[in-house]
């Protein structure tokens with residue numbers, strides 16, 4: 360059944376092994392971030408033995424699906440007050456930035472007779488989540504330490520998401536310094552300093568990762584084999600663990616310029632066309648309702664995506680060496696946003712492959 364995403368579990372596992380090993384060489388534990396593929400249990404179960412210490416996701420619903428997997432779970436989006444009960448039930452650690460939420464987590468722990476670990480987020484300038492002011496951070500550390508049912512384990516930060524700020528030895532150094540100040544001020548030891556996501560990896564290669572960082576949260580680096588500070592492929596990692604396969608529903612030779620007065624397309628944009636004469640055009644059954652088509656590219660470099668509407672995507676196959684027929688399939692690589700949308704779409708089937716075996720469908 361098409362369209363479908365084919366997921367090569369062995370390639371993903373290779374990437375997870377490679378990166379967790381690299382992190383461990385720097386005394387850093389890896390959390391595999393599973394949100395970009397909706398935490399499919401088929402994937403996470405396969406990755407659990409790849410040297411990662413934690414599973415991390417932004418959505419508590421995803422972590423709930425993974426309850427039977429015996430690794431510590433981190434909720435990486437600041438919890439909503441209204442989901443605190445599930446946060447306590449289905450995650451072991453949460454990243455926090457509001458004392459009301461932390462107090463509610465503490466109360467809920469008492470009610471459910473459970474423990475929960477709290478890390479506090481620090482905003483180092485990317486201007487998404489976290490404490491920006493040092494005195495506010497210290498005040499909340501003090502209040503959290505007074506709570507009976509939660510354990511304050513350390514700090515975290517997130518960069519290169521909203522503000523596109525690149526992790527450096529200076530900004531992560533500041534995170535570690537804050538950790539040290541907290542240890543001295545409150546006479547405690549912090550076991551958890553989470554130094555960001557796939558955009559922090561470049562510091563390992565440069566030998567510039569502050570030594571107090573104990574954890575990284577890696578999504579894209581494992582899923583797509585990319586570091587995200589400079590968008591470079593990671594050496595030795597696979598970039599093609601996910602492949603989108605779509606079926607040709609129409610194949611015809613047509614002019615490259617539409618006939619008639621040009622208004623706006625289905626999404627209100629005024630299109631621009633280049634006249635390349637008569638071209639062989641394949642329509643495949645996928646569209647903007649299923650994925651972010653701008654993040655798709657054909658595996659065959661001789662093909663070109665011409666455009667898409669809600670349910671149809673047009674590919675120029677004139678130069679392709681293959682002689683396509685209706686019912687044949689065309690393969691695409693996906694960037695992060697396209698992968699995220701396609702895995703989330705109910706209209707896209709998922710096929711998990713491992714060691715040459717095919718396991719059908721979620």
Ligand SMILES: *Cc1c(COP(=O)(O)O)cnc(C)c1O
Nearest residue numbers: 392435517556557576577578579
């Ligand atoms: C999404 C996310 C990550 C993972 O980011 P990648 O760039 O995919 O590695 C890590 N931490 C937080 C808080 C996130 O929201």
